[in-house]
Amino acid sequence: MDEARIESIPLFSSLNRKERRALAPRADEIDLAEGRALVREGEWSYEFFAIMDGTVEVRRGEQLLAELGPGDFVGEMGLMEDTRRNATVTATSPVRWS
Numbered sequence: 001m002d003e004a005r006i007e008s009i010p011l012f013s014s015l016n017r018k019e020r021r022a023l024a025p026r027a028d029e030i031d032l033a034e035g036r037a038l039v040r041e042g043e044w045s046y047e048f049f050a051i052m053d054g055t056v057e058v059r060r061g062e063q064l065l066a067e068l069g070p071g072d073f074v075g076e077m078g079l080m081e082d083t084r085r086n087a088t089v090t091a092t093s094p095v096r097w098s
Contacts (some may be wrong), residue, residue: 001027003098009098011050018041038074038097040078045078054095055080060087067092 001018006012006027008087015023029052033037038049041060050073058066058074065087074089 005029005098009050009051009052009095011073027098032068032091032095032097034091034093034095038091038095039085039087039091043085045075045083045085048075048079049073049089049097052098054091054093054094056089056095057087057092058087 001024003017003024006015006020006024012020012023029088030049032054035045038056039045044070051068051070053070055069056066056074057064058068075085077083078085
């Protein structure tokens with residue numbers, strides 16, 4: 001992903017140029033169709049995702065925990081704690097992630 005695209009993501013907009021350059025080669029864009037799960041509860045967590053476009057729902061078991069959209073993110077807890085995913089994230093519209 002290029003540096004300008006990184007800057008357009010609200011979560012990363014405050015990064016300085018050096019930080020954006022460091023992040024850019026590690027970031028990919030992913031398109032996900034409505035109804036598809038990005039991550040599933042119980043899987044090992046090794047990625048972090050920021051929503052660029054679209055909407056998702058976050059569920060633990062059958063319980064709806066959150067509905068998220070552009071500017072929101074998922075996966076940070078698993079990266080910080082080196083643990084399994086505690087929820088499933090499913091697209092409720094076409095989604096573009098980084």
